[in-house]
Amino acid sequence: MKKNKIVTTEDILLKLCQSVSRVLSSATDSNVSYSAMVQKINKTSLKPDFGCFVLFDGGFSGLVVINFTAKAALELYTKYMQHMGIPPEELAITHTSDEVGDVLGELMNQLVGDFTNKIRKELQTHITQNQPKMLSLNKQVILSVDTNLDRPQARRVTFSTENHNIFYLELAMDKTEFIQLEEFEVAEDESPDDILEKTRQEMLEKEKKSQGGNSEADDLLSELGL
Numbered sequence: 001m002k003k004n005k006i007v008t009t010e011d012i013l014l015k016l017c018q019s020v021s022r023v024l025s026s027a028t029d030s031n032v033s034y035s036a037m038v039q040k041i042n043k044t045s046l047k048p049d050f051g052c053f054v055l056f057d058g059g060f061s062g063l064v065v066i067n068f069t070a071k072a073a074l075e076l077y078t079k080y081m082q083h084m085g086i087p088p089e090e091l092a093i094t095h096t097s098d099e100v101g102d103v104l105g106e107l108m109n110q111l112v113g114d115f116t117n118k119i120r121k122e123l124q125t126h127i128t129q130n131q132p133k134m135l136s137l138n139k140q141v142i143l144s145v146d147t148n149l150d151r152p153q154a155r156r157v158t159f160s161t162e163n164h165n166i167f168y169l170e171l172a173m174d175k176t177e178f179i180q181l182e183e184f185e186v187a188e189d190e191s192p193d194d195i196l197e198k199t200r201q202e203m204l205e206k207e208k209k210s211q212g213g214n215s216e217a218d219d220l221l222s223e224l225g226l
Helices: 009-028 070-083 098-122 192-212 215-223
Strands: 039-041 044-046 050-058 062-068 127-129 133-136 141-143 152-160 166-174
Touching: 009 070, 009 098, 009 152, 009 166, 044 050, 044 062, 044 166, 050 098, 062 070, 062 098, 070 098, 070 166, 098 127, 098 133
Parallel strands: none
Antiparallel strands: 039 152, 044 141, 050 062, 050 127, 050 133, 062 166, 152 166
16 A cells, blocks of 8 residues: 655745755855754744745745845845846945845745745645745844634744855744645756846846847838838
């Protein structure tokens, strides 16, 4: 008799940690790792210096929070922008800059998107996410999930950047189990390098449009011999 595979909260948390490490490492061209130990906590919270959070709903509901120190936020922002080809003199120098928040929000969007895609493929269920929110903080802010959770669970995992700056991932969700009834094939994930290259091409296209002016109109006139 075939033994049914069971996926628990910790398994889902591991998938999230893998998405965070995978996307941030690829986007910054550096090593972003997570601790092999997970901490049980009573509630999630936004903490200084920089807090990001995103809600998800669908097959199961929850909340993802990432709390960055100023050094970790700046390191990830700087390495991401340099990997995208932005010269150092054009980069922000403080974590409170709007540019840092925009970049971390985009990275948060990418990693949660990678996670929801993984859930769809590996757990055969669908979850949606809202737009990530970012706050520059000097005090702790307690967050709770705005949904009815029968048995809420919260976990915290420590992450480390290549320069050994620390940030923390917190996950709150209902205690749940997914039980595999039948065998199925899991499609391959899209490469983070492909996602990054797509983003880079979009940035280049925007830059060309802003610099090109009426280039399309000029090309049309040229073809007409005018």
